[in-house]
Amino acid sequence: MALAKLKQDATLARLAGITLPEGATWATAARSDALARLSAMGLPTRRDEYWRYTDPASLIVADAPPAALFDNGEAPLFAGVDRIALVFVDGVFDAAQSDDLAGAGIEIHRLADVAQRDIHWAKDLYGTLESRGQHPVERPLAALNTAIASDGIVIRATAKVQKPVHLVYLHQSETSDVTLHNLVRIEAGASLTLLETGPGAARLSTCLEVDIADAGQFHHIRAQGSDHERRAVTHCFAQLAAESVFKSFTLTFNGVLTRNECVIDMRGDDAVAHVAGACVGDGGDFHHDDTVFVTHDALRGESRQVFKKVLRNGAVGVFQGKILVKQGAQKTDGYQISQSLLLDDDSQFLAKPELEIYADDVACSHGSTTGAIDETALFYLRSRGVPMEAARNLLTLSFLAEALAEIEDQALAEELQTRLEGWLARRA
Amino acid sequence: MLEINNLHAELETDADVTILKGLTLSIKPGEVHAIMGPNGSGKSTLSYVLSGKDGYSVTAGSAMLEGVDLLEMEPEERAAAGLFLAFQYPVEIPGVGNMTFLRTAVNAQRKARGEEELSAGDFLKEVRAKAKDLQIDADMLKRPVNVGFSGGEKKRNEILQMAMLEPKMCILDETDSGLDVDAMKLVADGVNALRSENRSFLVITHYQRLLDHIKPDFVHILADGKIIKSGGPELALEVENNGYADILAGAA
Numbered sequence: 001m002a003l004a005k006l007k008q009d010a011t012l013a014r015l016a017g018i019t020l021p022e023g024a025t026w027a028t029a030a031r032s033d034a035l036a037r038l039s040a041m042g043l044p045t046r047r048d049e050y051w052r053y054t055d056p057a058s059l060i061v062a063d064a065p066p067a068a069l070f071d072n073g074e075a076p077l078f079a080g081v082d083r084i085a086l087v088f089v090d091g092v093f094d095a096a097q098s099d100d101l102a103g104a105g106i107e108i109h110r111l112a113d114v115a116q117r118d119i120h121w122a123k124d125l126y127g128t129l130e131s132r133g134q135h136p137v138e139r140p141l142a143a144l145n146t147a148i149a150s151d152g153i154v155i156r157a158t159a160k161v162q163k164p165v166h167l168v169y170l171h172q173s174e175t176s177d178v179t180l181h182n183l184v185r186i187e188a189g190a191s192l193t194l195l196e197t198g199p200g201a202a203r204l205s206t207c208l209e210v211d212i213a214d215a216g217q218f219h220h221i222r223a224q225g226s227d228h229e230r231r232a233v234t235h236c237f238a239q240l241a242a243e244s245v246f247k248s249f250t251l252t253f254n255g256v257l258t259r260n261e262c263v264i265d266m267r268g269d270d271a272v273a274h275v276a277g278a279c280v281g282d283g284g285d286f287h288h289d290d291t292v293f294v295t296h297d298a299l300r301g302e303s304r305q306v307f308k309k310v311l312r313n314g315a316v317g318v319f320q321g322k323i324l325v326k327q328g329a330q331k332t333d334g335y336q337i338s339q340s341l342l343l344d345d346d347s348q349f350l351a352k353p354e355l356e357i358y359a360d361d362v363a364c365s366h367g368s369t370t371g372a373i374d375e376t377a378l379f380y381l382r383s384r385g386v387p388m389e390a391a392r393n394l395l396t397l398s399f400l401a402e403a404l405a406e407i408e409d410q411a412l413a414e415e416l417q418t419r420l421e422g423w424l425a426r427r428a
Numbered sequence: 429m430l431e432i433n434n435l436h437a438e439l440e441t442d443a444d445v446t447i448l449k450g451l452t453l454s455i456k457p458g459e460v461h462a463i464m465g466p467n468g469s470g471k472s473t474l475s476y477v478l479s480g481k482d483g484y485s486v487t488a489g490s491a492m493l494e495g496v497d498l499l500e501m502e503p504e505e506r507a508a509a510g511l512f513l514a515f516q517y518p519v520e521i522p523g524v525g526n527m528t529f530l531r532t533a534v535n536a537q538r539k540a541r542g543e544e545e546l547s548a549g550d551f552l553k554e555v556r557a558k559a560k561d562l563q564i565d566a567d568m569l570k571r572p573v574n575v576g577f578s579g580g581e582k583k584r585n586e587i588l589q590m591a592m593l594e595p596k597m598c599i600l601d602e603t604d605s606g607l608d609v610d611a612m613k614l615v616a617d618g619v620n621a622l623r624s625e626n627r628s629f630l631v632i633t634h635y636q637r638l639l640d641h642i643k644p645d646f647v648h649i650l651a652d653g654k655i656i657k658s659g660g661p662e663l664a665l666e667v668e669n670n671g672y673a674d675i676l677a678g679a680a
């Protein structure tokens with residue numbers, strides 16, 4: 001189908017300013033392919049079905065809107081965890097602040113380095129899941145990421161890796177515009193926990209491709225940083241082989257615009273995929289969008305989507321979640337819940353839950369709710385002496401608890417819980 | 429302790445519905461008063477108005493706790509001042525653990541009164557001992573507040589909260605409903621253990637049986653928003669035997 005003229009012109013104009021990262025390597029071919037994909041589909045506009053609730057304009061404009069730096073005085077997240085920390089400052093890898101790119105049962109490189117070398121598993125993965133994830137719904141900003149990302153982290157787990165890898169995204173320049181592309185390959189029976197924290201830039205685009213072999217496990221916990229004016233578009237593409245496990249949780253505070261897309265392809269039998277998110281937004285500038293697509297293409301797959309949003313003072317939350325069960329994916333167990341707690345009448349939650357099922361022996365359910373604080377519970381707490389603000393906060397945290405419960409590691413979950421308490425206290 | 433004088437209250441949303449129509453009641457320190465009365469006569473409304481629930485407007489009269497105007501205070505301030513209501517229908521709060529809830533409440537009240545907060549260890553010790561008396565097991569303490577509790581378990585949980593908060597003025601709204609015979613005994617023992625010369629009780633009930641266990645000093649009959657008759661424990665027996673017809677006819 002031919003692109004609308006306007007869209008094509010806009011896309012060409014935007015791409016004209018882009019130079020792909022240099023060097024005659026395998027990466028150059030992958031980037032050109034991505035650019036070609038992007039040119040064919042065009043950059044998104046609000047007319048596109050999956051951008052109706054979120055305006056992509058500020059994610060696309062050539063000059064990223066600046067974002068003031070913000071220090072809430074809290075210590076860096078997960079600093080006490082025994083981990084491999086890899087630090088990017090406004091997209092530039094900071095070797096001095098980072099741990100060695102090494103660990104037991106793990107192979108770690110920078111994308112900037114592997115692009116020059118023939119590391120076949122990285123080469124096979126780069127842009128591959130992203131490209132496959134363009135159907136049936138186009139994700140042009142992911143293709144843009146693949147085309148222009150010059151750095152990121154590339155990880156291969158060959159055993160059960162004990163130490164989490166922590167990607168720390170620091171934001172120190174008000175005008176930074178950053179694109180990072182990360183790859184994770186979990187070999188059969190291996191496992192890895194990946195942590196990602198921080199705003200990373202005034203405008204950050206990350207793309208994560210995760211390939212999990214048989215019985216591999218991948219755990220992903222992310223906190224997107226509390227800078228008020230930051231923008232982010234993130235993509236995660238995961239491919240699951242038999243009996244593998246994928247679990248991802250994202251906590252979002254503040255920021256003017258966040259679009260998190262997660263695309264999961266369950267290709268092997270008996271795989272498990274959980275995607276969860278908790279977001280808290282305050283003010284008319286806050287817009288947070290979770291867009292999830294889970295495809296069941298194998299037997300007995302189990303998938304869960306659990307998303308909770310707390311919105312106040314005109315904040316906007318969006319959830320677009322789909323479960324697609326292909327023909328033959330019998331005994332699929334698919335679950336999806338998206339809920340918002342609106343703390344006032346100005347805030348808004350827009351949800352588009354979808355089920356598309358072509359197998360006859362499956363159990364799939366989805367639900368979406370929007371509600372206010374339960375006045376009866378609020379009075380009950382106050383009648384026991386809990387002050388109004390504390391009672392509201394307790395009920396707000398209890399609303400988010402179901403999403404946080406998706407995090408398996410108790411210590412990490414508690415650390416995020418403490419951050420939420422801090423956020424609520426700052427806003428009291 | 430509690431002085432209620434000529435209290436009038438109507439629905440906030442509908443001024444045509446007046447529920448309390450001139451209620452007067454005086455409870456001295458250490459006393460136990462019982463209120464009985466037909467369904468819909470305003471017993472729960474009285475407990476809500478005293479504890480500060482939204483939805484009611486007081487149009488006349490007063491309610492003072494130890495000389496302080498209750499009606500001017502927020503619900504949490506009333507609690508810190510020593511008022512406690514055991515709800516007729518305790519509220520379920522998914523996602524908030526019973527222990528977290530109890531500790532938050534205990535420490536919030538201590539803080540409001542300028543007292544030191546209870547340490548985690550001391551708190552735990554105290555809850556465990558009191559829960560044991562009420563036969564509330566460790567599992568119930570861990571679960572979200574009242575979620576999945578049976579009717580009787582919810583009522584026992586109310587009494588546990590009361591025991592932890594050590595209020596001065598305790599209002600029990602039909603705490604006996606939904607309790608089996610043994611649980612009623614447990615709850616009554618819990619209440620009696622708290623009886624002291626500095627603590628008063630207002631026990632709302634439909635049945636004489638609870639009053640066999642918690643012996644009241646005074647019994648009042650509330651009908652159509654007013655106390656129409658007061659007496660000693662024998663009044664409860666009269667209601668048990670004859671119903672309200674005679675009393676209502678006598679008051680008319």
Ligand SMILES: Nc1ncnc2c1ncn2[C@@H]1O[C@H](COP(=O)(O)OP(=O)(O)OP(=O)(O)O)[C@@H](O)[C@H]1O
Binds near residue numbers: 474516
């Ligand atoms: N929020 C409300 N909205 C409408 N009507 C109300 C409300 N609260 C109380 N009422 C009415 O006020 C009257 C008194 O109710 P209340 O619950 O106080 O009675 P009660 O004496 O506790 O009855 P019961 O013995 O059945 O518990 C009833 O007719 C009730 O329907």
Ligand SMILES: [Mg+2]
Binds near residue numbers: 472473516602
């Ligand atoms: Mg009642």
